[in-house]
Amino acid sequence: MPKFQEKVALVTGGSSGMGLATAKRFVEEGAFVYISGRRQLELDKAVSLIGRSVAGVQGDVSKLADLDRLYARIASEKGKIDILFAGAGIVDPQPLAETTEESFDKVFAINTRGLASTVKKALPLLNDGGAIIVITSIAENKGIPGFTAYSATKAAVRSFVRTWTAELKDRRIRVNAISPGPIDTPIVEQQAPTKEGADQARAQFAAAVPFGRLGRPEEIASAALFLASDEASFVAGVDLPVDGGMSAL
């Protein structure tokens, strides 16, 4: 019996990487999934790849008007959301000495403020008893050069999970985070301008993981499936590391 029969899910950052893998898995489990992303071309490819029970809505989580448009569409087509996977996020490595205001603000606008807005504006549509899953990062608990803003945005998101667990308890909405270690997704390309650079980055990341490899996006999707489903009916407010043992280092 599929876990998500009749359920409606929204996956932001759903056109690639962890969001795409999660959207695909949720559809396999019977959900209708809305995916959102900034690039129409990537969204269209993702919708095509998933093939059924999916709709792509272009938008930027840091823009309130885009979020309003997204939720207006879901409201008119489905009238509800059962599962929200807030997967939209960017990285922009800069050593502190070189950090620009623009870079700092951009990362916070999407990863932190945009995520909070995404959840805030979902609340009227979210069913009581629904599930919210956000993406933090192993970076929130580590000192990684270049990651001043990124790590801080993710630590903030971990804090959101606690606050929202307390705020939404009367509606029995469970809010949890997944804290990925290095995962094999296109965000690696965001950090390396050439193919050689990306390959090198992947090799460096893999060497830092006790398991000796990057995580697969599907391994994040299966954790998301667990947290979104009734299997996790008593799991609330957690930050679950999915990092090949890296937080044990």
Place this chain on the structure above:
Amino acid sequence: MSRLRDKIAVITGGTSGIGLAAAQRFAAEGAFVYVFARRQEELGKTVASIGRNVTGVQGDVRKLEDLEKLYARIASDGRKLDVVVANVGAVNSVKLADVSLESFNHNFDTNARVVLFTVQKSLPLLNNGASIILTSTIASLRGFPGRSAYAASKTALRSYARTWTMELKDRGIRVNTITPGPCDTPLIDAETKSPEEAAAVRAKHAANIPLGRMARPEEIAAAMLFLASDESSFVSGSELLVDGGMCSV
């Protein structure tokens, strides 16, 4: 319902509460389950309740020779292990001023020492990619009066998960703790003098839990299933909190 198909699991303390629920769920998901417990009568009831693909092995986790007999039995059955759940624990309530050497030793013996040897002696039988699950307690995360030795001894498990993740990574063996919050079991009725008193105990626990109620043993078992199965293939060295949000707010 076959997420553990063809897998072999051993559960210590598997005849009541969370351990029993885990044994039932694992067997329902296709695993062959060895249940290890002290009392033959309880073992018989457990095996009868599960029906098939289960064997009870009698023994005391605190005796190394009984642990050796357990694993010798599994080996002589021609089996290797995919899942080890070290679930036995000794809990008591003693304020610091009244802690005796005997009660201190009892907690540390059963909760810290026993778990190490339970896992150590399983090592030759573990398949690559096996999953080890250690049952901890929220008492290790919070200050609860009366739990000096209990909480401290259970805190060892979180540390074991990190150490053993690093030691066993080359065999792909994952080690995690599961940390249940207050769980509703018949023990509450057994330890109170009237239904009213039992209800008051349940209500007192629920008041501290965002989800507004205690856990059902099946909910802890479902989280153990996630850790036992391939769904958590990139999760190791972590602590999965199943506490209805209690420790996160």
